[in-house]
Amino acid sequence: MDEPRALVAAVRSGLAAEGDPGKAPEMQRYMKSELPFRGVAAPARRALAKELFAAHELPTVDALRTAALTLWREAAYREERYLAIDLTGHRAYRAWQTPELLPLYEEMIVTGAWWDYVDELANRRVGPLLRNFSAALTPVMHAWASDEDRWKRRTSIICQLSFKEATDTALLTAAIEANLGDRDFFIRKGIGWALRQFARTEPGWVRAFVAGHPKLSPLSVREAVKHL
Known part of the structure; x- marks a missing residue:
């Protein structure tokens, strides 16, 4: 068995062993998921990932x-999809985090199509x-801001949540303005979240942005100014 298949098999058997059938239905209801759950809580899943990824290096x-x-x-x-995402971020593969992996993440975003x-x-x-390859990724995020897929649009809006002083305000502005008329909850919530987070670093900028964009939805505004 090759390395990827061996890891996949180990993940499946590990999740089966860790699963709690009593918790699984409630987890599925909470996430409104068509896929069933094994019933593996996040701490147990992280521990399993650490063990299996170390034992099956790619x-x-x-x-x-x-x-x-x-x-x-x-x-x-x-949980298999959660482990797939966990795998891509495993520290042993940090050097492979280049724009070459963006199509993988794009497929996961579009086909996953849910907030978790x-x-x-x-x-x-x-x-x-985006932070490490801004020249390559910034045009892509501008394009995603106007994409037909709402989850790519949400990604363009919230992808800078941890950037603080490094936030590209031109990109943030463009991503929000491209979606001002969208009534989708996840878009409006994402706009508010992005502004609220940046307000921790640049409260004045966010105040001015909110004041200068009267078409922001009430939900986005409430979220944006929550801590101002």
Whole structure:
């Protein structure tokens, strides 16, 4: 068995062993998930990931991509997709975090199409790529801001949550302005979240932005000024 398949098999058997069938239905209801859950809580999942990723090291970025996509595309339980995302961020593969992986994250965002997947990918995968490869990623995020897919739009809005002083305000402005008329809850909430987070660093900028954009939804405004 090759390395990616061996890891995939280990993940599946590990999740089966750690699962709690009594918790699984409630987890599925909370997440409004079509995929069932095994019933593995986040701390146990993280511990399992640490153990399995150390025991099944992948030799190349192609092997990483294969393992992640196999877990993602063939997932029978939602935790398999969580482990796929966890795998892509494993510290042993930090050097492979280049724009080459963006199509992988884009597929996960578009096909995952729910906040638990998308927010993790936006903040912990796409965001670091944008920070480290801004020349390559900034035009992509501008394009995603107007994409037909709402989750790519949300990603463009919230991908700088951890940037603080390094926030590209031109990109943040463009991503928000491209979505001002969108009534989707996750877009409006994402706009407010992005502004609220940046207000911790530049409260004056956020106050001025909110004042200068009367078409911001009430939800976005409430979120933006929550701590001002």
